[in-house]
Amino acid sequence: MDLENQARIKELAEKYGNEDLIVVLGGAEAEASGLAAETVSTGDPTFAGPLSGVSLGLKAYHIFELKEEVDAEVYDEQISMMEMVLDVDEIIKEVKTYRG
Amino acid sequence: MSFPVVKGAAYALIQATDMLLHHGTTQTSELRKNQASEHLEKLPGHLRSFQDAVSYPPNQVYIGNLSPDDLKEIPRPWFQAPVAGASRNGKYGEIMPEDEFLGLMKIVDAFDLVVLEEEFQAGVKEKIAGHPVLKDIKDLDKLSKNPGNMEEISRLVDGHLAQPMYFQGKLVGCVKKAHEFDEALSDHVMFENLVGKASAVFALKLLLAKTNLKAEEVEYIIECSEEACGDMNQRGGGNFAKSIGEMCGCINATGSDTRSFCAGPAHALVEAAALAQAGIYKNVVVLAGGASAKLGMNSKDHVKKGLPALEDMLGAFAIHIAENDGESPIIRTDGVGRHKIGSGASPQAVMTAIVADPLDKLGYKIPDIDRYSAEMQNPEITEPAGAGDVPMANYKMIGALAVKRGELEKADLMKAVGAFGMPGFAPTQGHIPSGVPFIGHACDMIRAGKISRAMIIGKGSLFLGRLTNLFDGVSFVIEKNSGNIKEESGISKEEIRIMIGEAMREFAQRFRNES
Amino acid sequence: MLQGKKVAILGDRDGIPGPAIEECVKTAGAEVVFSTTECFV
Numbered sequence: 001m002d003l004e005n006q007a008r009i010k011e012l013a014e015k016y017g018n019e020d021l022i023v024v025l026g027g028a029e030a031e032a033s034g035l036a037a038e039t040v041s042t043g044d045p046t047f048a049g050p051l052s053g054v055s056l057g058l059k060a061y062h063i064f065e066l067k068e069e070v071d072a073e074v075y076d077e078q079i080s081m082m083e084m085v086l087d088v089d090e091i092i093k094e095v096k097t098y099r100g
Numbered sequence: 101m102s103f104p105v106v107k108g109a110a111y112a113l114i115q116a117t118d119m120l121l122h123h124g125t126t127q128t129s130e131l132r133k134n135q136a137s138e139h140l141e142k143l144p145g146h147l148r149s150f151q152d153a154v155s156y157p158p159n160q161v162y163i164g165n166l167s168p169d170d171l172k173e174i175p176r177p178w179f180q181a182p183v184a185g186a187s188r189n190g191k192y193g194e195i196m197p198e199d200e201f202l203g204l205m206k207i208v209d210a211f212d213l214v215v216l217e218e219e220f221q222a223g224v225k226e227k228i229a230g231h232p233v234l235k236d237i238k239d240l241d242k243l244s245k246n247p248g249n250m251e252e253i254s255r256l257v258d259g260h261l262a263q264p265m266y267f268q269g270k271l272v273g274c275v276k277k278a279h280e281f282d283e284a285l286s287d288h289v290m291f292e293n294l295v296g297k298a299s300a301v302f303a304l305k306l307l308l309a310k311t312n313l314k315a316e317e318v319e320y321i322i323e324c325s326e327e328a329c330g331d332m333n334q335r336g337g338g339n340f341a342k343s344i345g346e347m348c349g350c351i352n353a354t355g356s357d358t359r360s361f362c363a364g365p366a367h368a369l370v371e372a373a374a375l376a377q378a379g380i381y382k383n384v385v386v387l388a389g390g391a392s393a394k395l396g397m398n399s400k401d402h403v404k405k406g407l408p409a410l411e412d413m414l415g416a417f418a419i420h421i422a423e424n425d426g427e428s429p430i431i432r433t434d435g436v437g438r439h440k441i442g443s444g445a446s447p448q449a450v451m452t453a454i455v456a457d458p459l460d461k462l463g464y465k466i467p468d469i470d471r472y473s474a475e476m477q478n479p480e481i482t483e484p485a486g487a488g489d490v491p492m493a494n495y496k497m498i499g500a501l502a503v504k505r506g507e508l509e510k511a512d513l514m515k516a517v518g519a520f521g522m523p524g525f526a527p528t529q530g531h532i533p534s535g536v537p538f539i540g541h542a543c544d545m546i547r548a549g550k551i552s553r554a555m556i557i558g559k560g561s562l563f564l565g566r567l568t569n570l571f572d573g574v575s576f577v578i579e580k581n582s583g584n585i586k587e588e589s590g591i592s593k594e595e596i597r598i599m600i601g602e603a604m605r606e607f608a609q610r611f612r613n614e615s
Numbered sequence: 616m617l618q619g620k621k622v623a624i625l626g627d628r629d630g631i632p633g634p635a636i637e638e639c640v641k642t643a644g645a646e647v648v649f650s651t652t653e654c655f656v
Contacts, residue, residue: 001625001653002651002653005625005651005653008623008649008651009623009625009649012621012623012648012649016621016648020620020621021620021621021622021623021648022617022620022621022622022623022645023622023623023624023625024622024623024624024625024636024640025624025625025626025627026624026625026626026627026630026631026632026633026635026636026652027625027627027630028487028488028493028627028629028630029486029487029488029630031486032486032487032627032655033630035486036625046400058623063631063636063639063640066616066617066639066640066643069616069617069643070639070640070642070643071639071642071643074638074639074642075639077446077448077449077638078446078448078631078635078636078638078639079446079631079635079639080448081446081447081448081451081497081500081501081504082447082448082497082500082630082631084496084499084500084503084510084513085447085493085496085497085500086493086630398655444634444635445632445633445634445635446631446632446634446635446638447631447632447635475656477656482655482656485655486655487629487655487656488629490629490656493629528656533656561628561652561654563651563652563654564654569633569634569650569652571628571632
């Protein structure tokens with residue numbers, strides 16, 4: 001996860017708290033998505049950025065997991081084509097593990 | 101209308117392992133944060149030899165000794181499948197070692213910023229003087245003058261007045277700052293800009309050597325890398341293009357720089373096509389050099405996973421666009437695709453704008469294009485870093501779009517991808533992999549009758565510049581030349597005059613016969 | 616679930632970019648407080 005973005009997420013978590021603030025991911029790969037989910041919950045496992053050893057406890061969802069909550073037409077327009085391109089199940093499985 | 105043509109393409113790679121260690125931003129950022137970094141300690145143990153870089157299959161594809169179809173047949177990991185007897189010389193270009201490149205950086209340096217240690221300078225001078233393509237290069241004699249000594253070079257580097265130039269772990273030179281305090285002329289900026297200039301010069305020299313294009317025939321040059329040259333009052337003033345043409349003897353050319361992140365080359369090629377078709381310039385060259393900043397960008401993951409540091413190559417290319425010659429592949433300027441400001445950001449909107457809309461204009465369906473060349477990054481580099489197989493992702497998106505448009509059955513998606521897709525083989529040098537690496541191969545395949553048409557796609561992440569959240573993309577189709585320039589011109593005034601003359605003669609004859 | 620929540624979006628140029636995710640979560644009643652798109656190539 002981009003180091004600048006780690007800093008911004010940290011600021012936002014301090015401002016809104018981890019009950020109100022949710023992170024939504026658009027990652028193309030399970031590994032990268034899982035890494036982002038881990039970083040915003042228990043801290044940067046690569047110890048590269050501001051979230052190294054910082055446990056924000058934020059819940060991260062991949063947009064694929066939120067299909068039911070989104071307006072069907074908007075989802076179809078914005079996301080549906082990528083369901084044929086990316087490994088939806090693998091990504092969801094990976095991201096879920098970091099929400100405990 | 102008479103379409104312009106792609107008349108030639110040249111591709112260059114420079115192995116730059118010392119630059120990777122000392123100038124790749126992943127490494128410089130790491131050093132700034134943590135001097136005792138484990139990554140920086142381990143990285144030197146993962147560098148490749150020049151011969152390994154030369155025999156690496158994707159690099160042989162880039163310079164034209166293997167085709168992308170050949171690469172499909174080579175099982176991965178490619179770094180464990182070196183090409184036997186591989187040569188640094190390629191059909192479309194060449195792979196150059198780092199020492200020769202440092203010498204070339206001094207040759208192209210017009211302001212005495214590059215200092216090379218005396219013995220090193222003499223050594224590379226001999227190599228370049230014996231190089232078939234570079235031996236006649238302007239200012240080769242710079243390597244005969246003003247050598248530096250280690251004391252001076254160390255003093256400049258330690259005093260932060262210059263960027264170090266290393267070769268095989270030894271300090272052999274430096275690039276000085278061009279101004280005492282102007283940040284736009286810092287040693288760091290001058291280093292990167294000279295890398296861009298020198299690598300593009302190499303590509304243009306290769307184009308002139310390997311094709312029939314003569315330096316004095318070039319009328320316009322468009323440079324499309326992602327660097328900026330200027331000073332603090334005009335930070336991106338330019339003009340890399342003209343400075344590169346100057347080094348290659350293009351005395352009748354001027355030029356300018358085109359920028360759009362990774363989509364730059366595609367934009368530049370469309371601009372060149374328009375200039376050639378309009379008859380403004382007969383011979384236009386689109387070129388770009390490489391980026392030292394991107395070397396070893398994903399090396400942390402490569403080292404962690406026990407791979408060699410595969411991002412050790414600077415990339416460059418030069419492509420010749422000209423007016424229709426009746427035989428070279430044409431550029432279908434009547435069907436250029438573009439991602440518009442109002443197109444939208446979803447992958448579907450992006451692909452529709454860049455791929456589907458122009459094909460609609462041309463009357464083609466997505467499966468009618470024999471090959472697509474979008475972002476041709478080598479997956480062996482990107483997969484370990486979690487970025488996936490970028491060419492494959494693009495192909496799946498194109499296939500998925502075809503399914504959505506009813507041009508392809510969902511069950512046939514992967515089969516179609518196998519037909520119009522190709523493995524990625526270009527180094528992760530930003531603009532370098534974006535569409536252009538396939539152009540040389542496409543032209544050969546079209547001339548040989550293997551394929552009829554290919555679409556070249558350039559995509560750019562404009563949001564990285566923090567001025568907009570927009571994405572960008574441009575595409576065009578190159579196709580077999582019908583061989584009949586007149587036919588493609590449509591009807592000319594001369595032909596109309598002849599037709600009228602004939603009709604009137606016929607009428608007069610009939611009138612005479614009847615009277 | 617998203618109704619009334621604050622959302623920070625980490626989009627991916629090769630996956631789903633930020634603005635596309637933004638359009639989606641807005642329809643679910645969330646307020647977008649941050650959106651970015653990352654590019655790894």
